[in-house]
Amino acid sequence: MAIEETPYWDDRLIKNSARGSSKSLMVNPEKIYIFPVPKPTFQFIENIWQSFTNKMVSLIHFDDEPVFSFSIFEVIDNDQMKIVSTATHFKLKEIAERRRIPGFDEYIKKSRPIPLSDPRNESARFVQKAIIDFNKGLRPEIQIINLKEAEIHPEKKVLLSDTMNYAVGLTLFVNENPIGILWGITKDPLREDEIRPLMLQLYSLFDVISFVTAKEMETGSDPYIAQKNIEKADTVSNSRNLFYTTTKDQKEPVTSIIFKSHQYNMEYRMDASFIIPTTEGYAVSLKSLIPEKLNSTGKNLLLIPGFFCRRSVLDKLAKELALKYGYRVFLMDMRGRSRQTMPKHGKKEGWTVDNYIQDDFPEVLRWIRWHYPSERTVVVGHSMGGMIPRFYASSYDIIKELKEEFNLPRPEEHLAGVVSITSPNYISLKSNFIGLDTIKKGFGLMPHQMISDMILSMASFSMQATIQTIDLKKFFKFLLNLHSSLRTFSYDLGTKVLTIKDFVGYKEITPPEWYFLMEDVFCEESVSVIMQFFQSQISNHRSFLSQDGKINYTENFIKNFNLPIYSVIGTVDQIVPEDSLADLPKLPSENKVITKYDQGHLGIIFHPETVRKMTEGINDWITKLP
Structure with a gap:
């Protein structure tokens, strides 16, 4: 994407505060203390x-290729500089999994501190020049060095x-004091057209580290x-202004940051977080992205993540939807x-899951309508996030009756449509660990609650009734233990057990993306949610039921869903197999579109080219909605 042409000097300005001095009076950099x-x-x-180093090796060019394969941070330690941190692009997955990386500790131990006064300490000379730049109101000059030719x-x-x-x-500063130099190292030279976009990213990183620290x-x-x-900062954008704002229905301030996106060449505002109370003391959290120019569709987008995932x-x-296509986008936790x-x-x-569908989702619809009364919402949900609006809309009448809440937001008044990305109609994990007819028949004769109790007892690794949530790693350990327990029911049980790799389902995943998933995306999930999923998995009726069994969400969805719907299927998805979505064409909706991509469960929302193609299709569909 094109980048606005700006003089290099302007890129380095800090809040337009450049302070000039006579060149004849300027001190020699080597004299700077x-x-x-x-x-x-x-x-x-x-x-x-x-x-610092983790983020450096996570940087990518605008064509999605990694910038650096290796990074080190040299800190100013009294009167010397020393290497204290290293990272490599290829080992971020192991770092996320808390595995010791052979060579990292040895590399740091092998390095020796170098006195600031050593005339051969080129890093100290760069810091001295950076101090002069910083005092002029400029970000430090970025150093690009050929390591094979330089001294x-x-x-x-x-x-x-x-x-x-x-x-x-890149020399880093905190509270106007230099703290050291962050280096990114690569095998191949930077192309001419890569240098300026990279410098913009590095100056964004400079600002983030300085401000956050x-x-x-x-x-x-x-x-x-x-x-x-620092690790999750958006370095393809540069923050312009930061405010703490108020909203009528919330005591805590909302952080509002205005960014300039280098990649999309436009300004946008991020507001986080809007806290919306729901039931039993719980709440949901919304983050919004607002581009400087909204499109004319009159539609807001509400994005809902799935099982075990944060927004x-x-x-x-x-x-992509906000900055390329001009939508006001809300992301829901x-x-x-x-x-x-x-x-x-x-x-x-x-x-x-009933709390997600019956309590949290309608409160968010109310909140959006209260703030934007003339606009309707298109919900874009991934996995379980797509189940929520579909099941709410199609079971609306029975939910209203059971809750005795007669002012529940009416789906047709609030929702312009639903985009459902690898979202199941019922649970049918593509694995032989469960689903044999003999096991299903056995569970089919048991009361609803007894099934939950038995599954909990099979998962003997400490997932007891007193434990309210578990994380993703424990969940897949639970699958393994459950698989072993079920062998007492059936000796011909298959050997295939789903793993976290099947959940990710992204064959092109990079180590920084894996690190991002483990550190920032995956979260704990309620045991009760997990039990609902398993009850659906072992059901003979290919249905997803409410916890009390009073609502058959799947049956209502197939019979009653009449809103516009855009369904996205991952053809290699092991969590939501394509054949489990065979009923989609039967929906009574007059506007139903089904598209497919050769991706797995999370890969479909992570693979850059797939995201670009998918959002293009979603935008084309939304622009035709009434």
Whole structure:
């Protein structure tokens, strides 16, 4: 995508605060004194500097190719500089899984501190120049070095491998003090057309590290928060303004940040988070993306993630829809996804899929209509996030009757349509660990609650009734234990058991994307939600039922759903197999579209080219809605 032509000098301006001085009076950079990093700052950044290098090797070019294969951070430690953190693009998956990486510790131990006064310490010379730039109101000049031709300090030269040929360095500042240099290293030289976009990303990263570190230090926050905010920062955008805003129905301020997107060449505002109370002390959380120019469709988009996922899993989809196609986009975190969505006091009971459908979703519809009364909403849901609007709309009458809530938002008044991405009609995991006729017949004779109790007892790894939530790793351990337990029912049970890789279902996944999933996307899920999924899996009726068995969501969906619907199927999805969606053409809706992509369950919303093609189709469909 084209980038607005701006002089390089302007890219480096900090809030338009450049301060000029006579060149004849300017001091020699080599005379600049480098102060030690203040002790409180050093103590804080040593807890987060791994996030600097992790983020550096996660950067990608606009064509989705990785920028750096390796990164190091040199910190200013009193009167010397030393390497304290390293990362490699290819090992981020192992880092996310908390596995020790052979060579990382050894690499750092092998490196030697270099005195700031050593004339061969090129990093110190770059820091001195950066101090002058910073005092002029400029971001530091980015250093691009050919490591095979430049004069490198002997202590560093011995650390270079055959694939470390080019380095890009960025001096970092916190509270106007330099803290060190962050290096990205690559085998091949940067192309001419890659340099300016990369510099824009690096200056965004400079701002993020400086702002986040200073802010979290000032508030006394846990360094982990700073680390996560740095690692998930959007470096293809540059923050222009930050405000804390009020909203009538919320005590806590909303953080409103205006960004300039380098990739889409436009400004947009992100508001986070709107907290919407629901039932039993729980709440849902909304983040919004608003482009500088809204399209003329009069439609807001509400994006809902699926099982075990936070809303950040839909970031790629959200930005494409907001910044390329001009929609106001809301991303929803359901109850239990963050501290803000949990009850503040008292016992935190588990929740069910029924709570998502009957309590959380209608409250969000009310909130959007209250703020935007003349606009209707298109819900874009992934996996379970697509089940929620479909099951709410098609079971609306019985939900209203059972809840005795007669002002429940009417689907046809609030919803212009539903985009359903790899969303099941019922649960039919593509695995032999469960689903044999003999087992299904046995479970079919048992009362609803007894099935849940038996499944819980089979999962002997500590998932007891007192445990309200489990994480994704424990869930797949649960599958393994369940598979072993079911062998007592059937000795011809298959050997295939679903794994976390099947859940991801993304053959092209990169290590930084895997790191992002493990660190920022995957979350804990309620045990009651899991039980509802398993009850559907072992059902003889190919149905998804409410927890009490009073609502057959699947049956109502096939019989009653008459809103416009755009269904996206992943042809290699192991979690929602294509054959489990065979009933989609039978829907009574007069506007139903079915599209397919050769991707798995999460790959379909992560693979860049698939996301671009899918959002193009979604936009074309929405623009034709009344």
